[in-house]
Amino acid sequence: MTFNEQELVIGCQQRNRVAQKQLYDVFGGKLFAICLRYTKNRTDAEDVLQDAFIKIYENIVTFRNDSPVEYWLRSIVVNTALNHLRQQKHLKQLDDIDGHENVLAGKELVLADFQWQQLMEFIKELPIGCQTIFNLYAIEGYQHNEIAQKLGISEGTSKSQYSRARTLLQEKLNKETRFDDGSVRNK
Amino acid sequence: MMDPSETNSFEEQWKKVFQEASETPPLSTWEGIEARLDKEERKVVPLWWQTPRLWYAAASVAALLMVGIGLWNGSFSSEEKKDAHLAAGKTELVSPDADINTSSESSVEGKTAQQKEAVEVPSIQPETSIAQVESERRRKNSAENPAIIKQDESLASADTEKQVEEDRAAVSSFNNKVAVRKQENNPVSAEAVAGNKDLTNTDKFAAAQSNNVSVEPLNPANLDAASRIVAEALTPIGYKDLDVYVQKRYVFFKPGTITEKPVEKVSKNREYYAAVGLMPATFNPDVKVTSPPAAFANANASRQSLSGNSQAGTSYAVQTQGGKRLSKHWSVETGMSYLQGNSTYEGGYLLDVATSRSQNVLQSALMDKSGQNSGVNTPTSSPPANAFYIDVTKEVRNDYRYLQVPVQAGYTLNPDKKLSYSVLGGMMANFFMNNEIESASGTVITTKASDDVYRSLNWAATTGLRFNYRLSSQWKATLTGSYQKSITSGFKSNETLESRPYLYGVSWGVRYSF
Numbered sequence A: 001m002t003f004n005e006q007e008l009v010i011g012c013q014q015r016n017r018v019a020q021k022q023l024y025d026v027f028g029g030k031l032f033a034i035c036l037r038y039t040k041n042r043t044d045a046e047d048v049l050q051d052a053f054i055k056i057y058e059n060i061v062t063f064r065n066d067s068p069v070e071y072w073l074r075s076i077v078v079n080t081a082l083n084h085l086r087q088q089k090h091l092k093q094l095d096d097i098d099g100h101e102n103v104l105a106g107k108e109l110v111l112a113d114f115q116w117q118q119l120m121e122f123i124k125e126l127p128i129g130c131q132t133i134f135n136l137y138a139i140e141g142y143q144h145n146e147i148a149q150k151l152g153i154s155e156g157t158s159k160s161q162y163s164r165a166r167t168l169l170q171e172k173l174n175k176e177t178r179f180d181d182g183s184v185r186n187k
Numbered sequence B: 001m002m003d004p005s006e007t008n009s010f011e012e013q014w015k016k017v018f019q020e021a022s023e024t025p026p027l028s029t030w031e032g033i034e035a036r037l038d039k040e041e042r043k044v045v046p047l048w049w050q051t052p053r054l055w056y057a058a059a060s061v062a063a064l065l066m067v068g069i070g071l072w073n074g075s076f077s078s079e080e081k082k083d084a085h086l087a088a089g090k091t092e093l094v095s096p097d098a099d100i101n102t103s104s105e106s107s108v109e110g111k112t113a114q115q116k117e118a119v120e121v122p123s124i125q126p127e128t129s130i131a132q133v134e135s136e137r138r139r140k141n142s143a144e145n146p147a148i149i150k151q152d153e154s155l156a157s158a159d160t161e162k163q164v165e166e167d168r169a170a171v172s173s174f175n176n177k178v179a180v181r182k183q184e185n186n187p188v189s190a191e192a193v194a195g196n197k198d199l200t201n202t203d204k205f206a207a208a209q210s211n212n213v214s215v216e217p218l219n220p221a222n223l224d225a226a227s228r229i230v231a232e233a234l235t236p237i238g239y240k241d242l243d244v245y246v247q248k249r250y251v252f253f254k255p256g257t258i259t260e261k262p263v264e265k266v267s268k269n270r271e272y273y274a275a276v277g278l279m280p281a282t283f284n285p286d287v288k289v290t291s292p293p294a295a296f297a298n299a300n301a302s303r304q305s306l307s308g309n310s311q312a313g314t315s316y317a318v319q320t321q322g323g324k325r326l327s328k329h330w331s332v333e334t335g336m337s338y339l340q341g342n343s344t345y346e347g348g349y350l351l352d353v354a355t356s357r358s359q360n361v362l363q364s365a366l367m368d369k370s371g372q373n374s375g376v377n378t379p380t381s382s383p384p385a386n387a388f389y390i391d392v393t394k395e396v397r398n399d400y401r402y403l404q405v406p407v408q409a410g411y412t413l414n415p416d417k418k419l420s421y422s423v424l425g426g427m428m429a430n431f432f433m434n435n436e437i438e439s440a441s442g443t444v445i446t447t448k449a450s451d452d453v454y455r456s457l458n459w460a461a462t463t464g465l466r467f468n469y470r471l472s473s474q475w476k477a478t479l480t481g482s483y484q485k486s487i488t489s490g491f492k493s494n495e496t497l498e499s500r501p502y503l504y505g506v507s508w509g510v511r512y513s514f
Helices: A003-012 A017-038 A042-064 A069-087 A114-125 A128-139 A144-151 A155-175 B004-019 B027-043 B051-105 B106-119 B126-141 B146-164 B168-186 B190-196 B202-214 B220-234 B294-298 B361-373
Strands: A176-178 A184-185 B273-286 B287-289 B307-326 B330-339 B343-352 B357-360 B388-414 B421-438 B442-446 B457-470 B474-485 B497-499 B502-513
Touching: A003 A017, A003 A042, A003 B497, A017 A042, A017 A069, A017 A114, A017 B027, A017 B168, A017 B442, A042 A069, A042 B027, A069 A128, A069 B343, A114 A128, A114 A155, A114 B004, A114 B330, A128 A144, A128 A155, A128 B004, A128 B168, A144 A155, A155 A176, A184 B146, B126 B202, B273 B330, B273 B388, B287 B343, B287 B457, B307 B388, B307 B502, B330 B421, B343 B361, B357 B361, B361 B388, B361 B421, B361 B442, B361 B497
Parallel strands: none
Antiparallel strands: A176 A184, B273 B307, B273 B502, B287 B497, B307 B330, B307 B343, B330 B388, B343 B357, B343 B388, B388 B421, B421 B442, B421 B457, B457 B474, B474 B502
16 A cells, blocks of 8 residues: 555655655656656665755655656756766766767667667666766756756757767667677667 | 747646656655754744844743633632533533444453543542543544544544653643544545555554553543543644744844954054143242342341332243153152242332432342352442432332243053043143343343352142043143242352242143154
8 A cells, every 4th residue: 555645755755764665666767767867877776866865855844736746756866866876976067069960860779679778778888978968958857058057068069968878879879789688680 | 930839838748758767766865854954943943033132022921821710720620510511411422422333443442441430439530520521521522533533542542651651741742633624624444544555654653652652541631631631632723823833933143244344543542742841930030138238238228128028920830841651640850840939029219319329139149149149240349438318118029030940750541432521630840041130220131041140940839630631542731730949049059148039830731742
């Protein structure tokens, strides 16, 4: 039996440890997956998740039920991950990258044949700037101007980094093939 | 540029893949979170907790509550008795409901039977009866749903356990309330709940608690608590009605404070000072002719010669001082002053008929002294032969000039205030410079220190009261009232003349402290 979101939020607002644990149990997995996407290793991801949940518990009193709690939680995790990257100085130098605008034009992309873990590894293999911007734009759904504002970069840089990320991902996907047994292996 | 539809497809695919992506974090992550939460809870100790005023307020509120509860109990005790009787009657009516429950669950049957017995115990408390009535009323209303009653029973038992184990009960309380609300919205049998594989740990814990205590006999006290919790739990509580306890945080911050330069203490314990002043004064040499001069004796005016006296004249002194403050109150000072002491002498005079020259008594006395000491610069060195006394009082000018060196101690009152007062006392060394006496003929007789008529050093006692007004940290204005009285005669020989000058003066000056 699980509680609904409102009950969990109320419990967490009351600093009820059981509710806090249940919130963690319910959303921790998804949020940990986000942390993994934004970091390069599991240790960093765990650190980000810890920091994020501390922030969540501290600030959940400000949460209003005008949107699903999961959106709110995801945004906190993403921001925490970005802060982590800033602290690690990974986002210091993000420059414009030219020449990747039309690489994917006309190419068909089918991700259904891949497991999300495999795709996440592809993302994690990207340069950190591409990784971050790809996550923000393609998966979190931020616009380039929003990303530019978040990361303190120009909108053009965001676009070019994203384009570069797409190209690199496409190249990785093209190297993979799917076998009948469902496994994904290098060509 | 990329095709928008293709771009959309690209992002949508990625988004869809990761929308439900989930990976269980390691157990250590939650342990870390929990440790940090514990640490923060210990750390956030509100400072108002230490405020005595809050405790006073809390004590006042507690006292008021106690008084209020006492009054309330007193006024409603009769009504409670009435309710107790009513409760006993209603308990009989609800027994069929209990039978319905017993058909579905043996443990519940046992409990219900025991509850019935408990209700009929004569020593039952009024509050228990009220709760039981409420409990039975709700049971009747929900008779068509035995699961709820059973759940209530479990909850009651869980609360009984809560009295034994505080921490575990706090957990179950939260879960139970929520669980009951869910039961009301979507009635499900308790067995189904217990058998649900998706139960969270805490749910299982609560359910286990319910099962464990269901076989225990209920005593009246437990029944009281159980009934109350049932009544409370069955009341629909909206989410908005739930109390949200928010830790009030007091954030203390230190704004950019302006570091004030400490004001230099005005009155330092050790300080030197220098002062200058001008003292208008009245100076009286207090000259007395102690024995008649020879000329006056010859003129049979010995008695008259002794009747003269000095009158103070307007004088002034220019002063410089230097001092040292020894302590907060005590100070010593010295300096150098130039005193112009003007006075007059009133006395008769002799007229030499032969020469028509006159000679006042002071002049005559000085001539006698000059004869003894030789060297007084007088117009006539010999007394007139045929002189006679003119019994007319005549004032002659008698001016002195001294160089003064005072040594004084001072005791200052209110040394740190803007206006302070100093009491002064000490000695004054008066170095004789010269004396001018107007002769009877109008000429001026000047006597210098080298003439050996006057003492070159004449000691005087001095005292005074000084007002110090602080103009700044270093400057003060002073107003000093002084009195000086010579303690030795001004003349080297007291045979014919004696002088003990004294002075009243008010000095105005400024003082600079180093």
